Amino acid sequence: MRRLLLRLLALSVLGLLMLGGWVVWLNRMPPLEPGGLPADAAQARLRGAYLARAGNCAACHTRPGGLPYAGGRAIETPFGTVFSSNLTPDRIHGLGAWSADDFWRALRHGQSRDGRWLSPAFPYTSYSLMQRQDSDDLYAFLSGLPAVAQANRPAALRFPFDTQAALGLWRALYFRPATLATRPDKSPSWNRGAYLVRALGHCGDCHSPRSALGGIASDDLLDGSLMPMRDWYAPSLRAPHEAGVSDWPRDQVLALLGTGMAARGSVLGPMAEIVQGSTQHLSADDRAAMVDYLQDLPASRQPRPAQYRPAAPGLLARGQEVYEQHCKDCHGAQGQGAPGAYPPLAGNRAVELKIPQNLIKVVIEGGFAPVTTGNPRPYGMPPFSHQLDDGDIAAVLSYVRQSWGNRADAVTANDVARAR
Ligand code: HEC
Ligand code: HEC
Ligand code: HEC
Structure with a gap:
């Protein structure tokens, strides 16, 4: 008996070592391309500011009400909460002590300066495809920001997802730094x-x-x-x-x-x-x-649903009542909307999505189109979470999804309850 246990123990240790070895082996990273600070620092900072917009870095790296790029925004994941890092040039809490190479390693390999593997809540699986020059420009831009002495918050993840071993395994399965090859057959x-x-x-x-x-x-x-x-x-x-x-x-x-x-x-x-x-x-x-x-992406692997689940007539009648009382003034009697102000609901594919999640969200929470220079004061939609119950929301969305030529599955009160 004792011998058997010992043998099992030895086997599991061997198995773990092999798994560990495999994870480490698959996490070997290719050497980093050389780079460094560009000659014209002012120009580099300007280019970097533009690239930070293109990468939307500030959105995640600024906490609501916090200073830009000082981090601390909570990013919810199915495994717990991760907090974004301080990217300002503070020497203790931010990137002040980082070199351009350290910064490039974070984007390219998803590794922090001390070698820690970073959570993919930081989208380095995409940023890894970036060019070195762009990383250096981003680094120049961030280095020029005012330093903010705000400490990073450690992630609050459930075991085992809070371990480097779990991240290592994840990376072994899903992450390889790659390069986006130029397609000579395209413009x-x-x-x-x-x-x-x-x-x-x-x-x-x-x-x-x-x-x-x-x-x-x-x-x-x-x-x-x-x-x-x-x-x-x-x-x-x-x-x-x-x-x-x-x-x-x-x-x-x-x-x-x-x-x-x-x-x-x-x-x-x-x-x-x-x-x-x-x-x-x-x-x-x-x-x-x-x-x-x-406009040139390959065709989808998801066929358009050929059939849809019609709503019971009673539900549609109730939905029409709710629509006329609460929605018609903005979206129009025929769901035609008002150009530039209210989106149409007729012939709008977002309304016909197989998964009704987004529609439920917008009715519950309301929403504003984004504030942009082209549309500085967008019209809003009020939240209906207090005025309409799950049944009303299911009815009005079923009505909208099955009127004016729209053809999509009815929404159930259950769908709404789940989305709440
Ligand atoms: C979707 C949210 C999100 C976006 C967008 C994002 N980040 Fe992050 N970033 C994070 C999170 C979360 C972390 C912390 C990961 C961790 O601690 O494991 C992080 C960490 C980092 C780190 C490592 C810092 C450290 O102390 O180890 C760097 C560098 C970084 N991000 C740079 C950028 C840059 C540059 C951009 C824009 C090109 C960007 N991030 C966009 C969420 C994001
Ligand atoms: C943070 C998550 C997120 C990222 C990053 C993101 N999208 Fe989206 N996108 C969504 C969601 C959610 C919707 C559905 C809501 C809606 O209809 O706007 C959407 C909708 C869209 C639509 C359809 C809009 C409509 O009204 O039919 C387009 C086109 C689109 N995204 C393009 C992009 C492009 C291009 C990028 C990269 C620059 C991008 N998205 C990045 C989450 C994202
Ligand atoms: C005060 C005007 C107003 C009222 C009332 C209103 N909406 Fe909206 N609705 C809007 C605006 C503005 C948007 C665009 C919001 C955005 O972009 O986030 C919108 C967006 C939507 C969308 C998403 C369309 C798309 O293109 O993705 C749906 C679905 C929708 N409304 C349904 C309803 C329903 C159902 C009701 C009634 C329960 C309703 N709305 C009431 C103004 C309104």
Whole structure:
């Protein structure tokens, strides 16, 4: 008996060592490309400020009411909460003691200065595709910010996700620093767009489906995903019936990325933050490059649903009542909306998404289109969480999804309760 136990123990130790060895082996990182501070520091800082917009760094690295780039914003993940880091040049709490190489290693390898593996709540799986020159410019920009002495907060993750071993395993499975190869068969603008979408814009962080452990398969890139906390659905950028733009007029896609509003719909929730903090600040050329790339993405692997679940007639009648009382004044009797102010609900694919999550969210929480230079005072939608119960919300959304030519599954009170 004792011998058997000893043998089992020896076997498990051996197994653990082999697993550990494998994890460490797969976490070997390629050597870092050399770089360094560009000759003209003022120019580098300006370029870096622009790149920080393109990467939307401030959104995560600023806590509500806090100083820009001083970190401390809580990012909820299915495994617990991670707090963003202080990126200001404070020598103790920020990046003041970091070199340009340390900074590049964080973006390229997802490793902190002391070698600690960083949580992928920091989208380094995308930023890793960045070019070294851009990292150096970002570093120059951040180094020029006022230093803020604000300590970093350690992550509050559940065991075992709070260990480096778990992160190591995750990285072994899902993270390899790669380089975005230039596609000579595409235009320079397309290639620039690919870089902006895949690397800096980290669009795939929300829009690509993930496995249970949070990995992204390359065939599924940008093909739509429930966001990690499952409260918003980031629709497929490859499916015209979701968020694909291959069949949109160019000027409409430019308007959506520049102002958050287009004739066929407006951006909501997390996407409104992206437009407000990032895409509206891009140069016209860069926005156009993004459109070139987005309009040319491979076709989605998700077919348009052929059938939909009709609502019971009683539910539709109730939904119409709610609609006429609470929604019609803005969205119109025929769901036609008002150009530039209220999005149409008729013929709006966001309304017909298979997953009704976003619609439930917007009715419960209300929302504003993003504040942009093109649309400085957007109209808002009031929250209905107190006026309408789950049944009312299910009824009005079922009505909206099955009127004026819209064809999508009815929404149930259960769906609404789950989203609350
Ligand atoms: C979606 C949110 C998010 C965005 C966007 C984001 N970060 Fe972060 N970042 C984080 C989080 C969270 C951490 C902390 C990770 C950890 O501690 O494991 C972090 C950590 C870092 C670190 C490591 C700091 C340290 O002390 O180890 C650097 C450097 C960094 N981010 C730079 C950037 C830059 C540059 C950008 C924009 C190009 C950016 N981040 C955009 C969330 C984000
Ligand atoms: C933080 C998560 C997040 C990131 C990052 C993100 N998106 Fe989105 N996106 C969403 C969500 C959620 C929606 C659905 C809500 C809506 O309709 O606006 C959405 C919707 C969209 C839509 C459809 C809008 C409509 O009204 O039909 C487009 C197009 C889009 N995103 C493009 C992008 C591009 C391009 C990027 C990268 C620059 C990006 N997204 C980055 C979360 C994100
Ligand atoms: C005061 C005017 C107003 C009222 C009343 C109103 N809405 Fe809205 N609605 C808006 C605005 C403005 C937006 C754009 C919000 C945004 O971009 O975040 C919007 C967005 C939406 C969207 C998302 C459309 C898209 O393109 O993604 C849906 C769905 C919606 N409303 C449904 C409703 C329903 C259902 C009601 C009634 C219960 C209602 N609204 C009442 C103004 C209104």
